[in-house]
Amino acid sequence: MKKNHVIFAIVTAASAMIAAPVASQVYEYPFQNPELSFHERAKNLVSLLTLDEKINQVGHQTLDITRLGVKGYNYWNEALHGVARSGKATSFPSSKAMSSTWDLPLIFDCASATSDEARIYYNTKQKGLIYWCPTINMSRDPRWGRDEENYGEDPYLTGRIAVEYIRGMQGDHPKYYKTVATAKHFAANNYEKGRHSTSSDVDARNLREYYLPAFETAVKEGNVRSVMSAYNALNGIPCGANHELLIDILRGEWGFDGFVTSDCGAVEDVYNKHHYVATLAEASGVSMRNGEDLNCGTTFQDYCKEAIEKGYMTEADLDSALTRVFEARFSVGEFDDAALLPWSSISESELECQEHIDLAHRAARESIVLLKNDNSFLPLAKDKSIAVIGPLGNTVSLGGYSGSPVEVTSPLEGIAEKIGYTISDGTIQCEDFTGSSVPSSSKRLSIEANGSSGNVGYIYAGDWISFDDVNFGDGCSKVDIYSGAENDLATTVELYLDRIDGKPAATVTLATTGDWAKYATTTADVDPALFKGTHKLYLVFGGGDKYCANMDWVKFYNEGDDNPLETQGPLYFYKGCAVTGKAETNIERAVEIARKADVVVFAAGTNLEVSDESNDRTSLSLPGDQQQLLEAVYEANPNVVLLLQTCSSVTVNWAQEHVPAIVEAWYGGQAQGKAIADVLFGDYNPGGKLTSTWYASESDLLADMLQYDIRKAKYTYMYHDKEPLYPFGFGLSYTTFGYSDMALSTNRLDAGDSVVVTANITNTGKVAGTEIVQLYTHAQSEIERPLKELKGFARVELEPGETKPVRFVLHHDQLAYFNDLTNTFDVEDGTVDVLIGASSADIRLKDKITTEGATVKTTYKSTTSGIENAMRNPSLKGDRVYTPQGTCLGTADNLGALPAGIYVINGEKVAVNNK
Secondary structure: OOHHHHHHHHHHHHHHHHHHHHHHOOOOOHHHOOOOOHHHHHHHHHHOOOHHHHHHOOEOEOOOEHHHOEOOOEOOOOOOOOOEOOOEOOOOOOHHHHHOOOOHHHHHHHHHHHHHHHHHHHHHHOOOOEEOOOEOOOOOOOOOOOHHHOOOOOHHHHHHHHHHHHHHHHOOOOOOOOOEEEEEEEOOOOOOOOOOOOEEOOOHHHHHHHHOHHHHHHHHOOOOOEEEEOOOEEOOEEHHHOHHHHHHHHHHHOOOOOEEEOOOOHHHHHHHOOOOOOOHHHHHHHHHHOOOOEEOOOHHHHHHHHHHHOOOOOHHHHHHHHHHHHHHHHHOOOOOOHHHOOOOOOOHHHOOOHHHHHHHHHHHHHHOEEEEEHHHOOOOOOOOOEEEEOOOOOOOOOOOOOEEOOOOOOHHHHHHHHHOOOOOOOEEEHHHOOEEOOOHHHOOOOOOOOOOOOOEEEEOOOOEEEEEEEEOOOOOOEEEEEEEOOOOOOEEEEEEEOOOOOOOOEEEEEOOOOOOOOOEEEEEEOOOOOOOOEEEEEEEEEOOOOOOEEEEEEEEEOOOOOOHHHHOOOEEEEOOOOOOOOOOOOHHHHHHHHHHOOEEEEEEEOOOOOOEOOEOOOOOOOOOOHHHHHHHHHHHOOOEEEEEEOOOOOOOHHHHHHOOEEEEOOOOOOOHHHHHHHHHOOOOOOOOOOOOOEOOOHHHOOOOOOOOOHHHHOOHHHHOOOOOOEOOOOOEOOOOEEEEEEEEOOOEEOOOOEEEEEEEEEEOOOOOEEEEEEEEEEEEOOOOOOOOEEEEEEEEEEOOOOEEEEEEEEEHHHHOEEEOOOOEEEEOOEEEEEEEEEEOOEEEEEEEEEEOOEEEEEOOOOHHHHHHHHHHOOOOOOOEEEOOOOOEEEEHHHHHHOOOEEEEEOOEEEEEOOO
16 A cells, blocks of 8 residues: 555655745744744743643643634544544454454555544544554453454564554654554553552563563654553552653653553542552642653543642643643644645545455455364355354454444355355344434444444434335334343333334333443334335434443344245354353254255354453353354254454364364454455465464463463463464465575674574465464573564465565574563573474474673663562561662561552562552
């Protein structure tokens, strides 16, 4: 996708001509002068503000400053894999899915398309240009509720993907940023259940080698302009008030010069969840003083004045923070002539345009991972009869923080299109509504709003939707409405025919599900004398003052009617069960339908009801009755393809032993149905590979999700010493690949040098395919080092019989480990294995080099390192309390009187959270 570069070349030339006379213009205030630096302009603007005006500007939603021409601003914007919460927009695959492509140019293109659409919403609706993405926390534990949002368990791969995503979002203009990307959540954030109050206790080596590198890469190579601090504490100190993290490391060591925002409500958490300080004013002061510049929420706005008055912070602290925040707004050109910005002319027609839809389709195809394919069961022949069974068969699983696309395709729809079958079972999908008082931003075709495709979300009392030309045939006596309702009050839907006034033709009281992400079917009687022939249908909603409903579909029928998708063929469909719960389980009927078909595509997986923000998974098994249904269907018809659409890994050990083929399609974006069909029928050869270990058993994971020591827990491919279900980097293809002719440019690697590693890759099969070649190292050391560490990768596209070379450059400093005694990254004087493989467990080629010992980087000496030193010191034992520096504070009986922080008692690290 090169269009942005072309636009840039044209507009830059024009801008040069337009900008030429600007220097002679007289400005009322220096901040209005585009010739000054963003910092100079921001500093000047801040100097013109009153204290009250300044304080209002450090919350995520701000007011106008009319006297200076500064508009109110909303900093809270989301675009994790497509512009979200704005209306029509392209929805790309989830972050976990995108990482499975291992395709850096593709990720850049998707981010660039997303930022194009972000600019359109800025140009047309004045939506903000600060976007709180990407999520670059590590996939330490697959049970993490937000595991779909990250790029996998490897810090090197995550860093490389983050750089491309950030560059695509921020653009390549020499002066202005297209948008501001935000790397989140800093740092060691992998737990939802207690995320507002818990502490991630991490030793210095885990922190430096695992939890921080992706952020460092995002700052140093991606030039990310914003960072979001995490809810959790790090070693007892809330991340948003953590001087070590936000000032010593982020700014001092890495040189970050953007702004830091809190997560939403996190400043308040410093007081009322972490109990780190005694008041909200003190929470505001300690957060801003220690590096937080912007508060998502109102705590800064409500309490900064008091914090200044009581000495918890100074107005100078506020000025510095606000200068950094305003600098970001200047950097996107908000205060400058639109003619200076190459993105001002992007047409609104580019929202979810065909080019972006095609890009989403390509990304979905590349993300799909083939996990099993016994005896070349796949691809399927198009003349086979197929039964799509399972709760996700006719669902478009978009994932959290999704865009709101209009054109979406479910697996069933993709298969139907591929085999030339027209689906018609009488169901009216709510994506097809024709007119509504519901705002366009409410048309949320997103799993985030319901867990299914084509829904209308966030409907309030008094809203309505309509459908043209609904044919009720000779008369219908029943209606099914599939919806979710959060409030406890009854939600009603009044059904009107042709006109929206007068007496409704029917009134239905919807089932209350208690959560906007949980859905249920409500069945009601209607009068067949009225619901007959062709009419315009209106649905008018009533209820309480919360969300009254999210709508997915409505269906009119007569009891006893046959569903053609269950009886006619050659394409059949039956859910058989819901993703969770037992209300929709009918295994007997699913088995009947499975027997009718040549092949069963069993569509299983997860949704936001199982795993999402604030909700960790309690199990890695297929939720609900899906496993029971799968086994019954397999017994009736063993020709089963298990199609997974999941947030992350699931323990499908039974399926691995029994069903002939398994495909992981993730939350694949709006084109997932088309992409799945392309893979199932062989029009696309899958080449995606896993970016997280799929553990063989839940017993491989500790019950305590707060164990952040991946060495001790033996988490990730780097330390897991058991055989996994599927290893990191794994993925099959419809062809095979040979590896040969490995060569190193040198067998001795001295400080400051690099070695070139080459090999040849051959397509030894009969169809074209893509292989993702992976470079690993292992240091032979007396110090505990990872079993393997990813150091490079390459996507190689090959025709049958074709051979291509791969080339990696391995730098001396890539072989360093963190020495927590000296706070340095050191390379040992020794031997390092150099490995090339198809996955972390499938090493095809191997060599070794000797390395010169050297210190390659000195870091800020963190308090965690002090803690480790204190814990090792044999003199600091017994029931006395010591600081990390070894100062005795008395006996353990005094804990209740100590300020919040980290201490050492009897050689153990203890977090104290006293108010």
